[in-house]
Amino acid sequence: MKKEVESGEKNPIESFLRMDRIPHIWCPGCGIGIVVTSFVDALRKSDIDLDKVCVVSGIGCTGRVAGYLKLDSFHTTHGRAIPFATGLKLANPELKVVVFSGDGDLIAIGGNHFIHAARRNMDLVIICVNNFNYAMTGGQLGPTTPLEANLSTAPYGNFEYPFNLPYLAEACGATYVARWTALHLRRLSKSIQEALSHKGFSFIEVITPCVTLYARRNRLGSGLNLLKYYHDNSEIQHGADTKTLDISFQGKLIVGKFVEKEKPTFLDAMNQRLSRVLGDKYQLYGRINDDRD
Amino acid sequence: MKKITADPKGVLTGVHYLDGDFAIAEGALAAGCRFFAGYPITPSTEVAERFAERIPLIGGVFIQMEDELGSIAAVIGASWAGVKAMTVTSGPGFSLMMENIGLAAMMEVPCVIANVQRGGPSTGLPTLPGQGDMMQVRWGSHGDYEIIALSPNSPQECFDLTIEAFNLSEMYRVPVFIMTDECVGHMHERVVIPPPEEIELIERKWYEGPKDKYLPYKPDKDMIPFMVKAGDGYRFHTTGLTHDERGYPVINAECQNILVPRLVEKIKKNADKIIKFEEEETDTAEVIVISYGITSRVAIKAVQEAREKGMKVGTLRLITVWPFPEKRVKELAEKVKAFIVPEINYGQIVLEVERCAGGKASVIGVPHCGGGVHDPDIIFNAIKEALK
CATH class of the missing domain: 3.40.50.920 (Rossmann fold)
Known part of the structure; x- marks a missing residue:
């Protein structure tokens, strides 16, 4: 990286990052950086005004994403990224608010907010980095840990049923749902672009390698071995029934775009209802400069 | 510190017969609060109900969140968007808010939280008064920080002190609490709401310098940093981690020993100006x-x-x-x-x-x-x- 800067060749991603905070804290072989790269790639390819993009993260390894992106970025409390993002979005509907966090943060401690934001079709993009464990704290059992996987708080192997996240998201009302792995760089980037232009609750799950903890504890090898696993076991099935997307230990990974539908967002529904009931007394809220209409 | 007068849209000028809960809602609307996130809990629910009814006519958002953790988080988010925001609760909900009250103190986010106190501990006495959260409001979140808490004793004061709470919150970038109780919350009395031009409001100090020079946590002479709004192109970062003037996490004792004393002293040093009795x-x-x-x-x-x-x-x-x-x-x-x-x-x-x-x-x-x-x-x- 240093050499490139010296020779005057700047990596195009640099202008999206807080380079004064690099090197980042993630382990070698971690997949979070890949997801960040895909996200930046999506931002570059979409004609979105970057001044209006906010990134909100919770706590954990993925919670650190907000700190590296050179956007308005918020590193909040554990589990509360979605309601924080809800406040930002509702107070200024011009903002494009992206929640970037991990499976434990969004689905365990923050699960209640996740299901209700989906129910409301809150206009947010949720990028959930799923590494199958709590990595920041040293590799504990998480809400998406596959059965039988070994973790420090499941030392005899996991016996709790994990969530199937796309199914959960769809059932709760998400209007855009996709799943990719850290291997699907371009498809992920395209999905993020779609989510950025989708109006409503968009959910993208990204299966990523946690080499230091999940892989080591389960003797799955290096980051490369995990990417090889993704390569050999992923199957793209756009529009697959989300009920069928369970992930078993080192089993098949069904990826793709599963849901994309139109439905009024929270603010649309609020405006529709209030203007219908209150008539001229009600002024539409937050409809200025909304170029997606 | 910019002083302005109230936006007439939010001010229900006149003589009213209101309970303390409604008076809090009216005080907030008069103070320019345009975002409310809350969760129903006796005996504070009437504040939320009043907001839900009134705010669509004024131009703002009411949202009933899924719990109090979400309510306070949404309020902090809304405040970063530059909008005055509040929530209201009672004992059990107040306990749930504690972690994010610490976040508001740490990120220095102006926001107002009303606690219509009931008997505790636990579910306690939902419909009956208490003043048992007076230490919790001061010490309830972990770590060292300062807050401001006001205690109205009438519906009129609920109105007046809610405006005061917003002003203090904007001035010191700190969460401010209205610590009332079931009696005052449900007591109906005469409340006089003055004309908007007589309501003086204070706005947080907005940063106006060059965009690339903005440091979100560089304190001004009064120890309070300038604020910007999300979406205005400053591309700033803020975190609940111990941070430097750039808002970047710095995990060491040196940085902690610069940040924490300032969070405490910005209130302590101004105590004489803040305190009313x-x-x-x-x-x-x-x-x-x-x-x-x-x-x-x-x-x-x-x-x-x-x-x-x-x-x-x-x-x-x-x-x-x-x-x-x-x-x-x-x-x-x-x-x-x-x-x-x-x-x-x-x-x-x-x-x-x-x-x-x-x-x-x-x-x-x-x-x-x-x-x-x-x-x-x-x-x-x-x-x-x-x-x-």
């Missing part, structure tokens, strides 16, 4: 009754009776409970024999009075565990005992 006959008093909220109104009866019997009793009513009016209580401790501290808890603010009295005056707590207000006779007897 009312006192009566303290010059000649031998005993002073210190009280706040609904208890201050009950105490009047006991004080009047004592005065009729020739006892020299003064009163000190705390309008600002936190920061505690330490200086004044210390001064009074030099002159009086005793302080009587009735409160609807098992003894909370009395500890602060004891600390300030420093053994120079005796301090007699008059606890009441909640579910009602004091019998004035009990306060009267405490006064009588103290004068013996």
Whole structure:
């Protein structure tokens, strides 16, 4: 990286990052950086005004994403990224608010907010980095840990049923749902672009390698071995029934775009209802400069 | 610090007959609050109901969140978008908010939280009054920080102090609390709402320098950093982690020892400007009754009776409970024999009075565990005992 800067060749991603905070804290072989790269790639390819993009993260390894992106970025409390993002979005509907966090943060401690934001079709993009464990704290059992996987708080192997996240998201009302792995760089980037232009609750799950903890504890090898696993076991099935997307230990990974539908967002529904009931007394809220209409 | 007058849209000028909860909502709307996130909980729900009804006509957003953790998080988010925001709750919900109250203190986010107190602990007495959260509001989130807490004793004061709460919150970039109780919250009284031009509002200090030079946590001379709005192109970062002037996490003792003292001192050093209290006959008093909220109104009866019997009793009513009016209580401790501290808890603010009295005056707590207000006779007897 240093050499490139010296020779005057700047990596195009640099202008999206807080380079004064690099090197980042993630382990070698971690997949979070890949997801960040895909996200930046999506931002570059979409004609979105970057001044209006906010990134909100919770706590954990993925919670650190907000700190590296050179956007308005918020590193909040554990589990509360979605309601924080809800406040930002509702107070200024011009903002494009992206929640970037991990499976434990969004689905365990923050699960209640996740299901209700989906129910409301809150206009947010949720990028959930799923590494199958709590990595920041040293590799504990998480809400998406596959059965039988070994973790420090499941030392005899996991016996709790994990969530199937796309199914959960769809059932709760998400209007855009996709799943990719850290291997699907371009498809992920395209999905993020779609989510950025989708109006409503968009959910993208990204299966990523946690080499230091999940892989080591389960003797799955290096980051490369995990990417090889993704390569050999992923199957793209756009529009697959989300009920069928369970992930078993080192089993098949069904990826793709599963849901994309139109439905009024929270603010649309609020405006529709209030203007219908209150008539001229009600002024539409937050409809200025909304170029997606 | 920019001073402006209220937006007429939010001000229901006139004479009203309102309960304390409704008066809090009206005070907030008059103060320019345009975002409310809350979760129903007795006896605070009426504040949310009033917002839900009124805010669509004014131009703002009401959202009923899935829980109090979400409510306070949404309020902090909305405040970063540059909008004045509040939430309201009671004991159990207040406990749930604690972690994010720490986040608001750490990120220095202006926001207002009203707690219509009921009897605790746990589910306690949902429909009956309490003042048992007075220490929790000060110390409830982990770590060292300061907040401001105001305690209205009438619906009129609920209105007035909610405006004050927003002003203080904007001025000091700190969460400000309206610590009322079920009695005041549900008490109907005359509330006069002045015309908008008579309501003076303060806005947070907005940064106006070059975009690439903005440092979100570089303190100004008054120790308070300038703020910007999300979406205005500053591309700033903020975190609940210990951070430097750039808002970047720095995990070491040096940075902690710069940040935390500032969070504390920005309030402590301005305590004289923040603190409001009312006192009566303290010059000649031998005993002073210190009280706040609904208890201050009950105490009047006991004080009047004592005065009729020739006892020299003064009163000190705390309008600002936190920061505690330490200086004044210390001064009074030099002159009086005793302080009587009735409160609807098992003894909370009395500890602060004891600390300030420093053994120079005796301090007699008059606890009441909640579910009602004091019998004035009990306060009267405490006064009588103290004068013996």
